[in-house]
Amino acid sequence: MMPVKILTVIGIGAVMVRYHQIVNIHFPISYLWSVFTKKPTLFTNNMMKNFALLIIALICPSLFAQNNIIQLEEVTITKSQHNAAKKIIRNVKKRLRNNFNTHEKLYRVNQTAVVNDNDTVINNNMVVMFVIKSLDNNFTKTIIKDDANKLFRSSLFFQGYDDYRDSPExxxxxxxxxxxxxxxxxxFFNNTAxxxxxxxxxxxxxxxxxxxxDMYxxxxxxxxETFNLQTLSFKNSDxxxxxxxxxxNGKKTGLKKWIYEVESSTIEFRTDESDKICLANVTVLEKISGYFFEKYFSTRQKI
Incomplete structure (x- = not known):
């Protein structure tokens, strides 16, 4: 306790002299002496500790002020960046809505899916016509006949699934x-918080x-100048x-579950001759583990 008491005495003494000079109030020496006694007559131990901290603040105000300024700057910068990012995102989305080319475009698509690191179940290289009405999942795609097209799907892996929309493929x-x-x-374009x-x-x-x-x-x-999007790249954080x-009708018809270990996308854009935004290149990589896909027929036969 002695270091606290010594600091308290020095601090209280400094405060007394300071206030004595300003308002001409006398402080009995017993106030100071009582700090050294085992049973303080005026101050409790907690009060002395509080006074000690108060005196440090009075003697060294620049330390506290500097710390507050640094924290304030950090908060201000973070908030400023966040607000600026929200404004940029708002302009980018507006540009994508109003200036995206909604006409049909031909793309060459390469697609590969591998199971257990060595079993290829999908391997496609094809020309696809996309009509993207808007970049909120409003599109159609059609595979175009081309001599260079190469299409492969594992009939063994996908056998038994007649309904494409409810199949592993x-x-x-x-x-x-x-x-x-x-x-x-x-x-990240919508939940910016x-x-x-x-x-x-x-x-x-x-x-x-x-x-x-926990997201991306x-x-x-x-x-x-225009907020035209050039490149967008992201992956899951976890x-x-x-x-x-x-x-x-209350009967289980299927179960699909797995873990997305990696979900990574890079999307590149360009502007066409009419200065409309178009997709230039899309590269997607997904790695999943714990793959489980189960489907029941009405007879309860299980695939």
Missing amino acids: YWISQVLYNKNLNILGFD GYNFKITYDEKFITVSFTSD SGFFICER AYPFDVSNSD
Whole structure:
């Protein structure tokens, strides 16, 4: 306790002299002497500790002030970046809604799905015509006949699933299109409160980096003048489970569940001759573990 008491005495003495000079009030020396006694007559131990902290603040105000300023600057910068990012995202989304080319476009699509690191179940290289009405999963796609097309699907792996929309092939292949052509619905474009942002500028472009502990991390680049999106790249910050159970009239008809270990996408854009935004390239990688896909027929036969 002696260090606290000594500091308290020095501090209280300094305060007394300071106030004595200002308001000409006398403080009996017994106040100071009582601090050294085992049973203080005026101050309790807790009071002395509080006074000690108070005196440190009075003697060294610059230390406290500097710390507050640093914290204030950090909070201000973080909030400023977040508000600026929200404004940029708002402009980017507006540009995608109003200036995206909705006419048909031909793309060459390469698609590969591998099970257990060595069993290829899908391997496609094909020309596909996309008509993207809007970047909120509103599109159609048609495979175009081309001599260079190469289409492969494992009949053994996919056998028994007559309904494409409720088959492993749909979830392994088609869902990737649905998720990645829903750009306006991306989580980091809508739930900005859950993300941290960092913004950098150069002469022509703005780069916005975003991070989230439990959702996605990545970046996007847009033009400073028009907010036309150039590049968008992101991946999941952590693995997450997928689990869907299907039923019909209270009867279980199927179960789909697995864990998305990696979900990574890079989308590149360009502008065409009419200055409309188009997709230039889309690269998607997904790795899943714990794959389980089960379906029942009306006879309760299980696939």
